[in-house]
Amino acid sequence: FHPCRYPNFYFSAFIAGTKQVVLLGLFNGQGLDLTAPNCHLLMRISPGETYIKCVMKDGRMQGALLIGETELEETFENLILNQLDLTSFGEHLLDPNIDLSDYFD
Template sequence: MRLWTQARQMGDLCGRSMISGGQVELDMCFELFAHVTTFFGYKVVFIGDFKAEKHKNEEWYVVNRIIDDDQYARCIMVNHRVVGAVLIGETELEETIENLILNETNLERIEENFLDPSIDIEDYFD
């Protein structure tokens, strides 16, 4: 399973490839790794550099959110920007986190609270 935005982009690429006989160059749509699966009945989403492998030489840190042992969100941050995330449970943050990564949004002013479940960040960053 993939995020719907990536699935739509893959479908578009497949259609262009079929029409052109397979002579289509990849574009920037596939620069961000994302994978969705289930594990012990929980939805698990990996987005971007979720293990900070690409940022070993940079100072990175983690912002976490845990809700009632039902949801877990872990965002890898570099210079106040999200570079990767692991989301477990029905967090509904997939598209928002993807947009934060792709837009390289600086979260310095709200970094400590942007995963607060009482704040609907989807309205601002989706």
């Protein structure tokens, strides 16, 4: 994995001045077979506030889509770049009661 292959690796925008949108890595599973047993999506939705989607392959984060003030941008960027095995976290990776920056920043 090399970020130079992905010129738009980190993209941040504001939509209608109300919600921040951050696209990281393979945020839409580009080039991955999302039907494969080693690929899956993790999602957390707080209606009207935040939307978080993580693209996972072999227990490692490949990309993420963050909408709203999630405060996860830097942490997720580091997880994608470092390709850490996150298998032990499972669904808890997006648990709002766990401060991921305590573990990974």
